[in-house]
Amino acid sequence: MPYSIHGPQAATGGKGSRMRGAELWYLKEIFRGMYVTARHFLTNVFHMADMPTLQYPDEKPNYGPWLRSRHRLMKREDGTPRCVACQMCSTVCPSDCISIVAMEDDRPDVEKRPETFTIDLLRCVYCGMCVEACPCDAIRMDTGIFEIAADSREKFVVDLDFLLNNTTDGVKP
Amino acid sequence: MAEIAWALGKILFMLVFVFTVLVVMIWGERKGSAFIQDRIGPNRASIGGVIRLGGLVHPVADVLKLLFKEDLVPGAVNRFFYTMAPFVVMVIALVTFAVLPFGDAIYLGDKVIPLRIADLDVGILYLLAITSLSVYGIVLAGWASNNKYTFLGGIRSTAQMISYEINMGLAVLALLLVYGSTRVDAMVVEQGQLLFGFLPRWGVFLQPLGFVLFLTSVFAETNRTPFDLAEGESELVSGYNIEYSSMKFALFFMAEYASMIVAAGFISSLYFGGWQVPWLDTITLREHAGTFLGVSLWVGAVFNLLFAALLWKRYRRERGLLGDRRELEPLVLGIVFFILALVCLGAVVIASPWNLGEQGAAHFATVVQVLSFILKTLFFSWLFIWVRWTLPRFRYDQLMKLGWQLMLPLGLLNFFVTAAVVLLAR
Numbered sequence: 001m002p003y004s005i006h007g008p009q010a011a012t013g014g015k016g017s018r019m020r021g022a023e024l025w026y027l028k029e030i031f032r033g034m035y036v037t038a039r040h041f042l043t044n045v046f047h048m049a050d051m052p053t054l055q056y057p058d059e060k061p062n063y064g065p066w067l068r069s070r071h072r073l074m075k076r077e078d079g080t081p082r083c084v085a086c087q088m089c090s091t092v093c094p095s096d097c098i099s100i101v102a103m104e105d106d107r108p109d110v111e112k113r114p115e116t117f118t119i120d121l122l123r124c125v126y127c128g129m130c131v132e133a134c135p136c137d138a139i140r141m142d143t144g145i146f147e148i149a150a151d152s153r154e155k156f157v158v159d160l161d162f163l164l165n166n167t168t169d170g171v172k173p
Numbered sequence: 174m175a176e177i178a179w180a181l182g183k184i185l186f187m188l189v190f191v192f193t194v195l196v197v198m199i200w201g202e203r204k205g206s207a208f209i210q211d212r213i214g215p216n217r218a219s220i221g222g223v224i225r226l227g228g229l230v231h232p233v234a235d236v237l238k239l240l241f242k243e244d245l246v247p248g249a250v251n252r253f254f255y256t257m258a259p260f261v262v263m264v265i266a267l268v269t270f271a272v273l274p275f276g277d278a279i280y281l282g283d284k285v286i287p288l289r290i291a292d293l294d295v296g297i298l299y300l301l302a303i304t305s306l307s308v309y310g311i312v313l314a315g316w317a318s319n320n321k322y323t324f325l326g327g328i329r330s331t332a333q334m335i336s337y338e339i340n341m342g343l344a345v346l347a348l349l350l351v352y353g354s355t356r357v358d359a360m361v362v363e364q365g366q367l368l369f370g371f372l373p374r375w376g377v378f379l380q381p382l383g384f385v386l387f388l389t390s391v392f393a394e395t396n397r398t399p400f401d402l403a404e405g406e407s408e409l410v411s412g413y414n415i416e417y418s419s420m421k422f423a424l425f426f427m428a429e430y431a432s433m434i435v436a437a438g439f440i441s442s443l444y445f446g447g448w449q450v451p452w453l454d455t456i457t458l459r460e461h462a463g464t465f466l467g468v469s470l471w472v473g474a475v476f477n478l479l480f481a482a483l484l485w486k487r488y489r490r491e492r493g494l495l496g497d498r499r500e501l502e503p504l505v506l507g508i509v510f511f512i513l514a515l516v517c518l519g520a521v522v523i524a525s526p527w528n529l530g531e532q533g534a535a536h537f538a539t540v541v542q543v544l545s546f547i548l549k550t551l552f553f554s555w556l557f558i559w560v561r562w563t564l565p566r567f568r569y570d571q572l573m574k575l576g577w578q579l580m581l582p583l584g585l586l587n588f589f590v591t592a593a594v595v596l597l598a599r
Contacts, residue, residue: 010569027385030560031561032562033564034559034560034563035565037209037559037562037563038559040208040209040210041208041209041559042209044208044209044211045208048213051211051212051213052211053211053212053213054215058494058495070413
């Protein structure tokens, strides 16, 4: 269609007719729009605390108990890791980020315990399968820590000590 | 010698005024748009980790950042015009202020110092001439950048400027007929009288249609939404300033705001009485200077106390929420307001009853009138921001149609009706 400023494509829409003067200037609608924005502005100035924004680094969002966050290893009553180094989690892990070296334990009721237990947090996809697979509830992903930052790749590979003391409530069963 | 000193003083006042309001406007744009869109807006930059002033430190941080950024000049540009363009834009935005009276005059005995920079008889014509020059900066930037988007931005800006200049000129011509003078200061003096005994004789009441035409044209002349097609980022990336970085970009950015402030000053001077305080002319202000000063000090004391109390409440409420020094901000500001309140109260108690004398009363009237001008200018600066965050951008054919097919006939109509009325009323 050849370009024409009188054509239907120049109209504001709806009826497909030519714009009339008042429509063209939109004065009434401009005042209505300015009323709406002024209302929002004044409401927010006088009720600043009611704004929906979450001041993120200062206030943390509550994602509920189902959030899969950074892993932690549980402890027994005596403080030793609950993990029995059965390799279930590292076997089921789809991104192959858990590596465990097992060692024999001296205690009569414990066969094995991990000598090293490292998780590469850069590889981890936070699927939670390790938690599902663990037969003795030794690994959990309930720390609530989801901001994981470091200044080198090596620092993302966390070890047994780190995982055992990952959170303040790590001692709780 | 004294003449030059006064002129330099007035220029300095103008520069300080424009650049202060500019910082406030950039802040107002970011914070205002945030509040309009139910966001919080910038609030992180701080002085010493304590004073944040709700984001008012951000423009300073922005300018510092832009100053230290690399000033990259693309290889294919025309260096001379490329470098010149931001200066042209900024200088033209600033020199428009020269004919704007920001107050009545300072009376020192029998010496009268009018509060405007240039004493030009052409007055308002100077405004028209300079604003039509302002497109040159944008066109130069667009062409010298050697980039198709900048070029399109410059072209659009030119066409838009030519279309809306006519409407602005027609609105101003009608004003010339009404006031019978081209001097902006004479127009402002005319607006000090009353219309029908109760309305201030403002341009907006004499020329309502002319005001709407002028306002719309000013929005187009300053390349401001809904007429900011020169930088329509959805189709032209960012229009004429794509190839600019560092302080050159900052100059474009600041010039946009500077020209808005000047435009706001002209809107308030031509249509809203400029430095005139509505219903209070200079004589009344001088006669009751003592009373007014006392009352304003009392009001200032009460408001400062109120702010201090609110900030103290806020400090008590939010203590321990952030866990660092930022919590001290309401306390610090509250103390400042409290001290201001004490100063106001002290001034009232010590020096009451007020007797300013003739000289003091004249100075008081001048200060009040300058404040009146500043307040009006600030309001219209805010109007620019308010409109920007309300309206979407016009399509190009709509822009041209509005300018040529609607506003031009209306402007002519307004002009002829005004001429007829002025002729018959004489």
